[in-house]
Structure formats: C-alpha cells, structure tokens
Amino acid sequence: MKKVILALVLIVVLAGAFYEVKHFNTSTSNNQNVSQQRTSTSNSSISSTNSNTSSPQINSNAFNSKAIDFKLKDLNGKDVSLSDLKGKRVFLNFWASWCPPCKAEMPDIERLYEETKDSDLVILAVNLGEDKDTVKSFIDKNNYKFRILLDSDQTVAEQYSITSIPTSFFIDKNGTIVAKKIGAMTYEEMKNYVNTINK
Known part of the structure; x- marks a missing residue:
C-alpha cells in the first residue's frame, strides 16, 4: 500500500x-x-521604448474607443492635430521607408488619395523614427501626394500601441476608431475599411 x-x-x-x-x-x-x-x-527605438504610464494608450483590441489626439509636423513643417480633423473621416497609417510591406501598399494609398482628395476622407501616413530628409526623399522619388507626418521619437506610435508596421486605423467623424488593420492592404481592402467609417 x-x-x-x-x-x-x-x-x-x-x-x-x-x-x-x-x-x-x-x-x-x-x-x-x-x-x-x-x-x-524599427532599426531604432520601437524595440526599446519603455511604456510611459502617464501617457494614454490605445488598447491593441480597442475598437469603438476614442482615438488619442496628437500633434505632429508634416514634411512642410506644419503642425497637424488629430483633433483639428473632427467632423472628417481619417485613415491613419503608420509606416517606415525601410519596411517592404509599407512600401508595397503605398501606391494603393496614393490611388485612394487621388480618388478621395475632394471628399471628407483625410489620409495621414505617420512615419516612425526616420529623419525628415530620408522621408522627403522617399516621398518625392515616388511622387506621393498624401499627407506625411513625422513621429521622430515614436511617441504617437507608443500611444497607439504599434508593435509592427504597417498598421492602419480608421477613425470616424466623432474621433472614434471603427477599424484597425495590421499588415499591408490592397486597394480593395482599403476601400472596404473606408466604407466602414460613417459618411
């Protein structure tokens, strides 16, 4: 026993x-x-950025949550705030010029921009961590016209819990995130996501 x-x-x-x-x-x-x-x-600080608990952050699965306001400079040195775009639909894309999937979807973003530039849809492509000259050279070389913003210290990327790029958010007229896509999109996917935003 x-x-x-x-x-x-x-x-x-x-x-x-x-x-x-x-x-x-x-x-x-x-x-x-x-x-x-x-x-x-990233080649630099996304992998080593410590979470700043005093900054609000977007939960990686938080849909129907308010988009966090930010202010970044565009390639012309002009400040752009998300809150200034209330009443407009926003396609917010995080990218870098060294990222192959980011580069692959950019012609489709440009196509969407050309088709919607006179509508209430605003496309903002936020570059992560690259210097202005590198970004401007890439954009000019490819003749892209959509709005590019510079997140040099990746503060906004951290607030939006970006862990891989490209990552896109689709924000309605009230500043609410209605969809999020991680990874490159085709033109058709972009259109489908844009159609989920209230008109």
Whole structure:
C-alpha cells in the first residue's frame, strides 16, 4: 500500500514539475515573440521604448474607443492635430521607408488619395523614427501626394500601441476608431475599411 501511495505522490510531483516547466517555456517564448516583433518594426527605438504610464494608450483590441489626439509636423513643417480633423473621416497609417510591406501598399494609398482628395476622407501616413530628409526623399522619388507626418521619437506610435508596421486605423467623424488593420492592404481592402467609417 505504501508503494502505491508513494508512486501516486511521485506522479503528482512530476506532473506539477512538468506543468511549471511547460508554463515557463510558453511564457518565455511569448515574451521573445513580442520582442522580435517589436524589433522588426524599427532599426531604432520601437524595440526599446519603455511604456510611459502617464501617457494614454490605445488598447491593441480597442475598437469603438476614442482615438488619442496628437500633434505632429508634416514634411512642410506644419503642425497637424488629430483633433483639428473632427467632423472628417481619417485613415491613419503608420509606416517606415525601410519596411517592404509599407512600401508595397503605398501606391494603393496614393490611388485612394487621388480618388478621395475632394471628399471628407483625410489620409495621414505617420512615419516612425526616420529623419525628415530620408522621408522627403522617399516621398518625392515616388511622387506621393498624401499627407506625411513625422513621429521622430515614436511617441504617437507608443500611444497607439504599434508593435509592427504597417498598421492602419480608421477613425470616424466623432474621433472614434471603427477599424484597425495590421499588415499591408490592397486597394480593395482599403476601400472596404473606408466604407466602414460613417459618411
């Protein structure tokens, strides 16, 4: 009888140890995946940016939440605030010129811009961490006309919980996020997302 009890105790202890090891490995693996994903978004500070708890942040799954206001400069040095666009629909895109998926979707963003520039849709493409000359050279070379904003220190990217790019938000006239897309989009996908914003 003692042998049976001892065997049962041993099985329970081994099962518990196995669970702890598996749980630890899963947790470590998840942390490494998040770290690798953040590293892939930037050559500089996205991977090392510490969360500023005093700044509001967009929850990664928070739809129907208010978009956080920000003020950034465009390529002409003019300040652009999200709050100034209340009453307009906003397609907010986070990107960088070194990011292949970002570059792949830009011709479609330009096409959408050309088709909607006289409407109430505003396209804002927020560049993460690159200097103005690099960004301007890339935009001029490709003859893009949509509005480019510079998030040099990636403060806005942090507020919007950007962990990979491109990432896009679709914001309605009341400043509410109605959709979010991580990854490159086709023109048709962009149109579908834009159509989810109230008119």
